[in-house]
Amino acid sequence: MPAPFAPLIETLPSSVPFVGPEALERRTGAGFRARLGANENVFGPSPKAIEAMRAAAPEMWRYCDPENHELRHALALHLGVSPANVMVGEGIDGLFGYAVRLFVEPGVTVATSRGAYPTFNFHVQGYGGRLVMAPYVEDREDPASLLELARKENARLIYFANPDNPMGGWWEAEAVARMIAAVPPGALLMLDEAYGEFAPPGTLPPLDIENEQVLRFRTFSKAYGLAGMRLGYCIGHERVIGAFDKIRNHFGVTRMGQAGGVAALADQDYLNQVVRQVADAREEIARIARSLGLMPLPSAANFVAIDLGRDGAYARRVLEALAAAGIFVRMPGVEPLNRCIRITAGSAEDLRILAAELPAALKATL
């Protein structure tokens, strides 16, 4: 007898948002020499976070604290809000899944930008939501277009990333604050600030935990270098934050991640050093691009989108040539963004390999 799937499940595709670099390595049988595709932090987590995790390893027979008390309280202190305004989850991806579930049921409309974060769309579709998309404007997610679309389509959720992925663009805090103020009644803004620590001062608007219509998403996966530990957090009104408890996997975050996250957060000197290293790497990627006659886009994140000046098929071929040369890179999925390839801020050695291989990759595809 067949398994009795719910009708919605039967309609969903089996496609997954991202193929991991390990899967690509298994296909080719060769390891990547430079891992520059997933916007990981190649400079790694704070040595204090590594030490905290090593010290915690023998304690892993104990369940995690389902309240994430220590990490949540440390975050609250760091952010100047109450612990009741902070929810910790299994990466921003995990929190997106919960947040979408809180607001979306079949038929509910959700507004995002065409080419923005695919995993958010995956969750919306997974709960039967109806996605509507505004275009990027001058390679940035566009608040005015998103708000207009949301009003016209009666969207219940609006997704906006600042800085943006995959293009790296950003808006100043004042523009984002105006967007927040203009969220229509009956809608909620999911503001993805995963790359916020890399952005120039004045990019992130002040937190306003009195506003029930906005959720801010941040992560330990990028600037804090703990992508492998799956630690994201979400900041908002306590009524909205409290609602996660109705549905989340309370024991979803690891005890090890809790230990690593607390130690990483406490080491802001290391964070500041990483942010400087990332800024230097962005400059070097831009220099490599320009030296080959290519256009690097301005970025406030830990990657640079390089405009190759042709179409998506060409960019795809360059990507494949780079992969064949041992360099893992990704690219935007839709026009016109897919004229670009997106390169993560790498180590000096990573970028030396990139500089050596990119010219051939650009030519091999002629």
Add this chain to the structure above:
Amino acid sequence: MPAPFAPLIETLPSSVPFVGPEALERRTGAGFRARLGANENVFGPSPKAIEAMRAAAPEMWRYCDPENHELRHALALHLGVSPANVMVGEGIDGLFGYAVRLFVEPGVTVATSRGAYPTFNFHVQGYGGRLVMAPYVEDREDPASLLELARKENARLIYFANPDNPMGGWWEAEAVARMIAAVPPGALLMLDEAYGEFAPPGTLPPLDIENEQVLRFRTFSKAYGLAGMRLGYCIGHERVIGAFDKIRNHFGVTRMGQAGGVAALADQDYLNQVVRQVADAREEIARIARSLGLMPLPSAANFVAIDLGRDGAYARRVLEALAAAGIFVRMPGVEPLNRCIRITAGSAEDLRILAAELPAALKATL
């Protein structure tokens, strides 16, 4: 403006399935001397798993492999099935959430036993399912009662744990195989075998990955001693296992957990040693109970339910007296199971503390 929650969310309670021992410690301001309430494995994970996690710590800037390739393949080899028959997730709790979502939509009926695992019920309610409950029979979950209820109520999911939690009872493999064979058309059996490694040989029926109507759930949280790393797995027909990819958080399992899980699975000698230590601890808990005139229930898990011979209010008071003496223990939530307290297989020192404190806890409440 209020946040625009989906109507189902507004109906859900904010209560959580379990309060963690850390939360209890924060309330009293004192740490527990013996942690015997969450059926953790106090003997800890394999030293090889600890070493693997320590070695992996500096690599945590990398995302996990979303396919869980190494762990899934190691499990498949260990189990004698294909990797396509195994799904790894954020603990059994996380997999329960996904599995319920695959089958339950508002109004769908789900059958379980009154007093069985609360987190399963939490997920069913969270997706709008309608729970119906069969009674325990002679302190065991009862296959015949569950099947009859499922048929009568047209249940789409049936939950059954073997060995059972919180009572520790079990059925022989033949009885479970008969239950599997009798699952009604249009239904699926979720068979929770979290404690399977502790059970006598002949408790777990053979895997049958041709059957679309059963999913088997197992974990690294119990016998493998990695509760803090959130690693569960699920075995079934490849069509059902494949459906998890439609909805799961693909990057939900940590890279550290993947490393620890592979190493723990490879160390079966250590596992066997732990299983013996747990069996000895069960005997010691039973001896302590009998020495006080109490009745220990037979257990195939890493805990023993002790029948205190009175009502739930009395058991609750004993529990609180134990907590005041620094011993963390839990108890079943419903009658008539709640005449018992449930004590995890502890270390020799844990059980020495238990033996010393239990007599006073029993008396203090008179």
